[in-house]
Amino acid sequence: MGRPVLFAAALLQLLLAGTGTGTAVTRLRVTANFECRATADSTLSRPRCRRPARPGPPLEPPALWLGQTRLCLPGQRCQPCLRVRLALPAAELRGIRGLQLSFLELGSNRAGWLQVWQRQHREPSSSTWQVQFDCFPAENGRQVLVSLRTIPDRGLVLSRSHLVATEQPGPVFTHTWIPGVRAIEVQVPEGPALMVRLCYQLALECEELPRPFHRQVLVPGGHHVSLPYEFLVPCLCIEASYPHHDSLRSKHCPFQDQPAAYGPELWSSVRFHDYSTSSKDQMAMVLSASCPLHPRATLCWREMAAKTASCHDVPNSTASEEDQAYTLDKVDVHPQLCFRFSYRNSSHVECPHRPETAWNVSVSVRGLQLHLHLTSSVPAAFSAALCQRRGGQCEPEAPLYTVTRPEGSAPGELALLLPVEVLGSCVLVWRSDVRFARKQLLCPDVSRRHFGLLGLALALGLVVTVLLLNCRSTCRPADGAPGGRPVLLLYSPDSEEHLGLVCALAERLRAGLGCDVRLDLWEAGGVGRAGALPWLYAQRGRVGRQRGTVLLLWSRGSTRLFRRWRVGTTDGTPGDAHDVFGAAMACLHGELGAAGRGGGWVLAYFSRLCSPRDVPRPLRPLPTYRLPRQLPGLLGALRGSPPAPRRYCRGTAGRLLHRLLQAGTGEDSPPPQPLGAAAGT
Structure with a gap:
């Protein structure tokens, strides 16, 4: 046994x-x-x-x-x-x-x-x-x-x-590898003639080479023959037999331990069949190889589409393999997100063969925001973050902006608005609903056409900074408070200039004062999923519970939209609009009607875009601030206490502030007409 x-x-x-x-x-x-x-x-x-x-x-x-x-x-x-x-x-x-x-x-x-x-x-x-x-x-x-x-x-x-018959010794031959002419010379000793050929050794059989390299030659004893090969691969073998039927065969595979057989020629002999699909978020490739080859496959991404570009490895991205079919799920299929196949000491990068992508993004500068235009043929969620180039890298910085195209929705354009913090800002965009995605870097040119608006944003930021330095008692949170109070910022999207000032003020409140600013432009994904009215009421409830403030930024376009909203129903009762501004009017209307005043609401307007006469009569009971002249008072209202006495803001800093206010907003110049006013005006 x-x-x-x-x-x-x-x-x-x-x-x-x-x-x-x-x-x-x-x-x-x-x-x-x-x-x-x-x-x-x-x-x-x-x-x-x-x-x-x-x-x-x-x-x-x-x-x-x-x-x-x-x-x-x-x-x-x-x-x-x-x-x-x-x-x-x-x-x-x-x-x-x-x-x-x-x-x-x-x-x-x-x-x-x-x-x-x-x-x-x-x-x-x-x-x-x-x-x-x-x-x-x-x-x-x-x-x-x-x-x-x-x-x-x-x-x-x-x-x-x-x-099972006992096997006899097979034919004897010798060989010489001639790499210069890509051939193997086979020598037959004195004696009977032999049939010789080159073949690829699989598990059981030695399969013939493809034409024109398939040759089976009868070599007389004492002679030799030169057999060309297509690729130098480990399973390339020499087989010899006697001419009669069912003859014993001898085989020698001299390249199994040759390092040259595991180089570029090995990968050239492999055919890669791409079955990747964006609809299933799956990378899939099937290998057809001459040799029994089962490499390891991981993801890597190329900075450029060129084949000579380096491919950076993606951690923890090993594909599963079965019968030389390699698959990896939850992948944003992209022509520059590739498989790296590794076998022994060599590797090969193979990218998806389809040049088209499931989604595209472009960026433009509108006012003081980066406007991202996203189009997607598949349901997906996208995230974006501002970044600054440092040493060739651009790491995303908080906050993170997200927008979603839900399942079952019709293909269309998605939009994200991001504030431009400084000149030279870049933005990273990627799919956030998959495990493996390539981040796309966009760096718009904002140095020429939008220099005036960016200068206005920088001036407004400098104004807030001067106020913080010279009027600290006004801007400091209450004793024991961990930071600035939450602010729900509402506005009407009636012009690019107004949107620019809204984003600039929101960013300074967040970065300069540490306020928890809630802005629909920064939470487009939440608004899209919940709807304008549910999202607004949820935010209003959170701000109210935390004793925060709802800041309503008004403009001439707001007045026109307010009038349209007032006559939206035939019975004279205002209806709930499907946009955030209309939802805000419905919310404010309910609070004014219930309490006789809008507790926790503050109205402000930029003097360049609005005048006191543009504020509708039903909203005039709200605390109202003219910007930028009454910016200190607004900051005090957001803090929940009156502003500091004016003597703390006098002197050189006060005069500098006054000049910045005039130069930054053009308060003394006639107000321009809003760009892209709301439809129906």
Whole structure:
């Protein structure tokens, strides 16, 4: 009993050879003329099941045919094994889900089984099931019994036996590699002529090279022949046999340990089939290789589309592999987000073959914001963040802005508005609903056309900074408070200039005073998901609970929109609008009607864009501030206390503040007409 156990252990070690780094386990092969999957017991490695590339002559059913071949694994001695072919009529296999082959080697009593299952439960396209298994390892001189039955058992049983013949030594030859002419010279010693050829060694067979490199030459004894090859790969072998039929064959694979065989030529011999799809957020590629190749695949991203550009590795992004099919889910499929295939000491980068992307983004400067235009053909969420270039890198900085195209919505344009904090600001945009996404860097040119508006933003920021430095008691939070109170900032989107001033003021309140500013431009994703009215009432409730302030920034365009809102219903009762401004008017109308005054509401307007006469009469009871002249009073109102006495803001700083106010806002100049006024004015 000791010898069979030792043989089984040695056989298992043989079949699992090559499990070290960079080398795949050699798996036996099942070919069938239908979609199949195969399982086996522990004496056989898990076999591959696929359709034959070049089907051989079919057997007449019912038939169970046994033949002897050789199992040659890399780095191991070849050994005999039993090839099985079977044919069964499809008409007799109705309701049959699979087949089972059982093996028994007499003398050692070593047994094993193989099951072949139909992958899809439907009628085969052929009139017969044709299956071939390569192969069951056996010892020289042993008798092997093979039996076939169906799953489930329908009483069909076929049995055959085969005596494994003892192999004789094969032909002898020598070779010389000539890399300069990309050929191998084969020398045949004195004696009988040999048939020689080059081939690619797979698990069991040595397959011919593609044309025009497929050559099988009869070489007389004492002569030599030069055989050209296409690619220098590890499985390139030389095979020789005698001219008569069923001759013994000798084979030598000299490049399995050659470093040159694992370089660029190895990857040139592989065909990559791209099945990546944006609709499923999946990267998928299938390899067709001349050699049994199972590399490791991870993600990397290229800064440029050029093939020579470096590809930066993405951490924790190893793809799963089955039958040389590599897949990775939750990926934003992009032509510059690629697979890096690594095998032994070499690697290759293969990018998706489709140049189009599921989404695109462009940026423009509107007033004092970066306006991101997003178009997406798939439901997705997008995030954006401002960044500053430092040492060739641009890391995103808080806050983060998000917008979502929900499932089931029609394709269209999404928009995000970001404040321009300083000249030279860049923005990073990426898909935030997947695990792996490439961040797209956009750096708009804001140095010329929008210099005046940016100067206005900088002036306003400098005004707030001077106020903070010279009127600290006005801007400082109350004792014991962790920071500035929350501010819900509402406005009407009636002109680019007004939007610019709104964003500039909001950013200074957030960055300069530490206020928790709630602005729909910064929470476009939340507004889109909840709707304008629910989002506004939720924010109003939070600000009220935290004793914050609702700051309503007014303009001439606001007056026109307010009038349209007032006459929105035929019965004279204002209706709830679907935009944030209309929702704000509905909310304020309810609070004024219930309490007789708008507690927690503050109204402010920029004197350049509005006058006191433009404030509607129902809103005049609200505390109102003219900007920028009454900016200190507004800051005090947001703090929840009166502003500091004016004497703290006098002197040189006070005069500088006055000049900045005039130069920054052009208060003494006639107000320009708003750009892009609301429709219907």
